[in-house]
Amino acid sequence: MADGTGVQNAECDPVDAIDGWLSESAKAFSEALLSRQRLALCQTGSLELGVHRGKFLAVLARGNDTGVVVGVDAMLDAEGRDLSPEHAAEAVEHIRRNVATASLAPVHLITARTATVTPEDLLGISSNGFSFIHIDAGHEAEDVRTDIALADAVLSTGGVIAMDDFLNVWMPGVTDGLYSYRAANPDTDIVPFAAGGNKLFLCRRADHDLYAAFATTQPHGARGRMMGCELTIF
Ligand SMILES: C[S@@+](CC[C@H](N)C(=O)[O-])C[C@H]1O[C@@H](n2cnc3c(N)ncnc32)[C@H](O)[C@@H]1O
Numbered sequence: 001m002a003d004g005t006g007v008q009n010a011e012c013d014p015v016d017a018i019d020g021w022l023s024e025s026a027k028a029f030s031e032a033l034l035s036r037q038r039l040a041l042c043q044t045g046s047l048e049l050g051v052h053r054g055k056f057l058a059v060l061a062r063g064n065d066t067g068v069v070v071g072v073d074a075m076l077d078a079e080g081r082d083l084s085p086e087h088a089a090e091a092v093e094h095i096r097r098n099v100a101t102a103s104l105a106p107v108h109l110i111t112a113r114t115a116t117v118t119p120e121d122l123l124g125i126s127s128n129g130f131s132f133i134h135i136d137a138g139h140e141a142e143d144v145r146t147d148i149a150l151a152d153a154v155l156s157t158g159g160v161i162a163m164d165d166f167l168n169v170w171m172p173g174v175t176d177g178l179y180s181y182r183a184a185n186p187d188t189d190i191v192p193f194a195a196g197g198n199k200l201f202l203c204r205r206a207d208h209d210l211y212a213a214f215a216t217t218q219p220h221g222a223r224g225r226m227m228g229c230e231l232t233i234f
Pocket residue numbers: 019020021022048049050051052053054055056057072073074075076077112113114115136137138139143
């Protein structure tokens with residue numbers, strides 16, 4: 001929330017009041033990336049796979065004043081079962097209300113399993129692709145492989161992918177999913193450049209130097225290497 005000085009007052013940030021999982025460090029790093037993309041004029045659409053109540057979608061919505069903001073969620077209950085159409089519609093409205101507390105940007109919500117969503121569906125909504133994609137839907141390896149393939153197909157030039165729960169020991173399918181996707185697609189040019197706040201940030205190999213350098217300008221604790229690439233750890 002603006003305090004009249006143009007400075008974000010973290011204590012009053014409406015995103016913090018939305019139910020979900022988002023560390024301050026991951027929020028700050030994602031917002032810095034979104035600003036960087038706006039300045040570099042490479043911002044297109046923003047996409048989230050797995051929306052829950054809209055916490056990260058709100059960050060994407062207020063960080064994108066150029067393109068379309070799209071969220072895909074199957075609207076499952078706590079046990080992973082489909083909600084009834086009535087309850088799913090209520091969940092969608094709940095997400096819209098939550099996002100609206102942080103941003104007036106319209107969001108396009110798709111109620112579906114991500115495996116049933118095609119690149120053509122997404123490019124039909126944002127024809128120039130997506131410059132920020134957050135993968136946080138199903139956490140089994142197969143779900144993650146499918147979601148990375150979808151993200152890879154619609155990532156625009158200069159875009160980034162954030163993967164939630166990478167290296168989280170409680171969610172082994174996420175790490176397994178990325179490594180097995182790479183093993184099955186040895187020519188993939190999706191590579192990591194930063195990790196922190198329970199997320200791994202990736203981009204195309206051609207953009208790696210740019211994003212790796214940018215990451216070192218943000219608060220961080222260490223540098224390392226992963227998948228043959230420089231990685232900043234925060
Ligand atoms: C961890 S939550 C997402 C949290 C959200 N990104 C946030 O910022 O709070 C996972 C979400 O993914 C959805 N989901 C799980 N498996 C899915 C699938 N295969 N396709 C689409 N959505 C799925 C669930 O309904 C749930 O809302």
